Amino acid sequence: MDLLRFSTAGSVDDGKSTLIGRLLYDSKGIFEDQLAAIERTSQRRGYQQVDLALLTDGLRAEREQGITIDVAYRYFATPRRKFIIADTPGHVQYTRNMVTGASTADLAIVLIDARKGVLEQSHRHAFIATLLGIPHLVVAVNKMDLVGYSEEVYENIRAEFSEWAQKLDVHDIQFIPISALHGDNVVTRSISMPWYQGPSLLYHLENVYIGSDRNLIDARFPVQWVIRPQTTEHHDYRGYAGQIASGVFRKGDEVTILPSGKTSRIKRIETLDGEIEAASPPLSVSILLEDDIDISRGDMICRPHNQPTVANELEAMMCWMADAPLRKDGRYFLKHTTRTVRAVVDDLRYRIDVNTLHRDQAADGLGLNEIGRVRLRTSAPLLLDSYDLSRTTGGFVLIDETTQDTVGAGMVISAGPEQQYVPLGDAMEGAREDDSEVAAAA
Amino acid sequence: MLTLQSDVDRSLNRGLTHLDALEAESVFIMREVAAEFERPVLLFSGGKDSIVMLRLAEKAFRPAKFPFPVMHIDTGHNFPEVIDYRDRTVERLGERLIVASVQESIDKGRVSEEPGNPSRNRLQTTTLLDAILEHQFDAVFGGARRDEEKARAKERVFSLRDEFGQWEPKAQRPELWSLYNGKLRKGQHMRIFPISNWTEMDVWQYIERENIEVPSIYFAHQRDVFRRDGMWLSPSEFLPNGPDEEVQNMTVRYRTVGDMTCTGAVDSPAANVQDIILEVAAARITERGATRADDAFSETAMEDRKREGYF
Numbered sequence: 029m030d031l032l033r034f035s036t037a038g039s040v041d042d043g044k045s046t047l048i049g050r051l052l053y054d055s056k057g058i059f060e061d062q063l064a065a066i067e068r069t070s071q072r073r074g075y076q077q078v079d080l081a082l083l084t085d086g087l088r089a090e091r092e093q094g095i096t097i098d099v100a101y102r103y104f105a106t107p108r109r110k111f112i113i114a115d116t117p118g119h120v121q122y123t124r125n126m127v128t129g130a131s132t133a134d135l136a137i138v139l140i141d142a143r144k145g146v147l148e149q150s151h152r153h154a155f156i157a158t159l160l161g162i163p164h165l166v167v168a169v170n171k172m173d174l175v176g177y178s179e180e181v182y183e184n185i186r187a188e189f190s191e192w193a194q195k196l197d198v199h200d201i202q203f204i205p206i207s208a209l210h211g212d213n214v215v216t217r218s219i220s221m222p223w224y225q226g227p228s229l230l231y232h233l234e235n236v237y238i239g240s241d242r243n244l245i246d247a248r249f250p251v252q253w254v255i256r257p258q259t260t261e262h263h264d265y266r267g268y269a270g271q272i273a274s275g276v277f278r279k280g281d282e283v284t285i286l287p288s289g290k291t292s293r294i295k296r297i298e299t300l301d302g303e304i305e306a307a308s309p310p311l312s313v314s315i316l317l318e319d320d321i322d323i324s325r326g327d328m329i330c331r332p333h334n335q336p337t338v339a340n341e342l343e344a345m346m347c348w349m350a351d352a353p354l355r356k357d358g359r360y361f362l363k364h365t366t367r368t369v370r371a372v373v374d375d376l377r378y379r380i381d382v383n384t385l386h387r388d389q390a391a392d393g394l395g396l397n398e399i400g401r402v403r404l405r406t407s408a409p410l411l412l413d414s415y416d417l418s419r420t421t422g423g424f425v426l427i428d429e430t431t432q433d434t435v436g437a438g439m440v441i442s443a444g445p446e447q448q449y450v451p452l453g454d455a456m457e458g459a460r461e462d463d464s465e466v467a468a469a470a
Numbered sequence: 471m472l473t474l475q476s477d478v479d480r481s482l483n484r485g486l487t488h489l490d491a492l493e494a495e496s497v498f499i500m501r502e503v504a505a506e507f508e509r510p511v512l513l514f515s516g517g518k519d520s521i522v523m524l525r526l527a528e529k530a531f532r533p534a535k536f537p538f539p540v541m542h543i544d545t546g547h548n549f550p551e552v553i554d555y556r557d558r559t560v561e562r563l564g565e566r567l568i569v570a571s572v573q574e575s576i577d578k579g580r581v582s583e584e585p586g587n588p589s590r591n592r593l594q595t596t597t598l599l600d601a602i603l604e605h606q607f608d609a610v611f612g613g614a615r616r617d618e619e620k621a622r623a624k625e626r627v628f629s630l631r632d633e634f635g636q637w638e639p640k641a642q643r644p645e646l647w648s649l650y651n652g653k654l655r656k657g658q659h660m661r662i663f664p665i666s667n668w669t670e671m672d673v674w675q676y677i678e679r680e681n682i683e684v685p686s687i688y689f690a691h692q693r694d695v696f697r698r699d700g701m702w703l704s705p706s707e708f709l710p711n712g713p714d715e716e717v718q719n720m721t722v723r724y725r726t727v728g729d730m731t732c733t734g735a736v737d738s739p740a741a742n743v744q745d746i747i748l749e750v751a752a753a754r755i756t757e758r759g760a761t762r763a764d765d766a767f768s769e770t771a772m773e774d775r776k777r778e779g780y781f
């Protein structure tokens with residue numbers, strides 16, 4: 029059994045909570061006492077049927093307001109897979125929560141209300157999913173019961189969305205017509221939509237192939253912690269502990285340690301359960317080297333002929349998560365892999381309208397939930413890859429120096445000295461070009 | 471070259487299960503904490519979740535010792551089997567154990583017991599916060615899981631607390647990728663939940679896979695019990711049965727181990743870990759609903775207690 033992490037995004041009332049409730053309910057992820065509690069609440073509120081959506085709104089304030097306002101994680105399993113759902117609110121004012129939920133997801137479900145069709149927010153949800161590098165997209169066209177299970181309605185939505193999605197760098201889109209309320213095409217194929225030949229949503233979630241999503245080419249091992257037992261038995265033991273970010277490491281491999289550039293060979297790869305021959309993501313292991321080199325947290329082990337860029341300048345897409353806006357010359361802590369340095373914003377290239385993908389080059393800041401491209405300079409070198417190569421070595425966060433809060437999430441586009449950056453003239457004109465660049469960040 | 475790559479992929483994928491992925495994530499979290507905090511501590515109750523945490527700490531730090539002590543918040547209302555298990559386990563691992571006692575907090579007048587409520591769950595908060603202050607702990611590992619309860623579903627892995635231990639659900643830091651922000655201001659500390667993404671089923675499957683010993687009360691045994699508030703409770707000096715509450719001898723087991731006075735037994739013949747896994751697969755009542763008397767009070771009970779600094 030393997031693990032699939034997926035995120036869900038939909039606008040208020042598209043039926044996201046109902047859909048998740050149904051997945052949990054039909055896969056027995058809901059228990060009797062939870063069901064009894066929401067039955068009581070549904071009755072008290074005078075609903076005609078049990079509101080499965082109540083299962084998924086956790087916090088009191090949210091229950092009072094009746095909306096989901098933070099990322100909530102849910103779990104269920106079928107005999108084929110374990111699932112982790114990042115349930116994220118869809119309104120534009122919660123873009124940062126959507127970005128958070130998307131950051132670890134293998135797949136995103138974008139919900140569309142069949143009666144309303146493709147809306148601006150559907151674009152936004154899909155854009156965020158691709159920006160955060162989610163390899164698989166599912167467009168669930170919900171409330172098909174309310175449009176008479178019409179093939180035509182579904183096909184129109186599908187055509188319109190597909191046309192628009194060509195702007196994005198997304199390789200795998202699956203469209204599924206569903207009714208979350210009645211269960212059509214959620215777990216089992218619907219008898220009301222014989223014209224639909226594809227899989228049910230759950231079947232797709234269980235079978236979508238994610239094995240090739242892992243990067244097994246670019247070997248990267250950020251050192252987290254050095255294990256030094258300092259006992260007579262393990263006198264000279266130095267284990268470099270960490271999680272494989274990407275690529276494969278094998279016993280005997282020649283390796284380069286960054287930023288020093290020194291080289292050595294892998295003597296052993298250890299886990300509590302003994303030595304292993306090779307390690308790939310997501311394993312957490314300890315690597316022991318042939319040579320006695322000074323290595324500490326924040327260093328990275330990689331292969332001599334495939335290294336990240338060592339640089340203290342970078343271009344990145346940035347999602348802003350704090351009330352106080354990001355501005356040119358702003359100073360922050362930057363955490364990237366196991367390294368934390370200081371950073372300054374050298375330039376805000378543009379702000380992107382998350383609904384239309386229009387770029388505003390005149391923007392002088394990024395406010396809460398806004399996304400844009402920035403240029404950063406850091407106090408010490410980082411070991412950077414582009415985000416499309418690796419989420420781990422291409423993603424970073426900015427931390428406010430005073431409040432210590434996490435204020436921004438960044439995705440590296442390129443690293444190194446300033447190349448000639450040519451701002452595009454008319455933003456809409458350049459939309460396509462724009463998008464390929466954004467897609468490159470995603 | 472390409473075929474070679476996919477061979478590697480296949481060979482590496484074989485046998486990589488959801489438990490491997492969860493374990494790797496939890497080990498990563500523990501190492502981040504060891505690296506970024508000055509004085510972490512790992513809370514250990516003797517329950518299955520904290521038992522898994524100890525194994526994960528071994529995975530993260532062996533062959534060295536843990537870079538932090540283990541702490542038990544002792545309510546005084548313990549199952550003797552659990553205390554016995556605790557002492558043997560810490561001894562076997564050769565790690566340092568700190569016991570923070572609720573009884574001492576009561577004796578010192580830091581807290582007082584509510585008349586009529588034998589449960590000391592609420593009182594643990596003060597004992598824990600006093601211990602954090604006394605030892606100047608800045609990071610406290612807990613074995614809570616997000617599937618346990620609705621309020622937890624939104625809690626971060628690194629959960630920031632003020633000096634009263636309070637959790638502010640509205641002011642949580644965004645947590646992206648595996649980039650955990652461990653920065654603290656004066657007076658703050660961090661609660662760390664490395665097994666946030668595990669479910670009850672994952673925990674038992676892991677215990678089975680790793681062949682880890684658990685306290686005997688998790689397995690079916692004969693015990694005197696009486697019925698109160700829809701639960702089977704064990705009579706003791708802390709919780710005598712009332713005149714109308716008839717004591718029966720039954721085959722029961724526990725799904726959680728906590729304060730004896732509010733932890734209910736379940737009527738179950740499960741005699742080993744495999745039986746428990748089958749039972750969990752078929753179970754229709756959450757472990758909290760089944761066995762924790764103080765959660766049943768209100769739908770928001772857990773959220774209220776968390777705001778107060780309870781785990």
Ligand SMILES: Nc1nc2c(ncn2[C@@H]2O[C@H](COP(=O)(O)OP(=O)(O)O)[C@@H](O)[C@H]2O)c(=O)[nH]1
Nearest residue numbers: 039040041042043044045046081171207208209
């Ligand atoms: N007819 C119909 N109603 C639905 C369907 N899915 C959700 N709803 C209803 O739409 C409303 C909003 O659903 P909810 O799940 O709360 O939406 P959310 O805001 O996206 O979480 C509720 O009244 C649901 O019962 C569906 O497939 N068909």
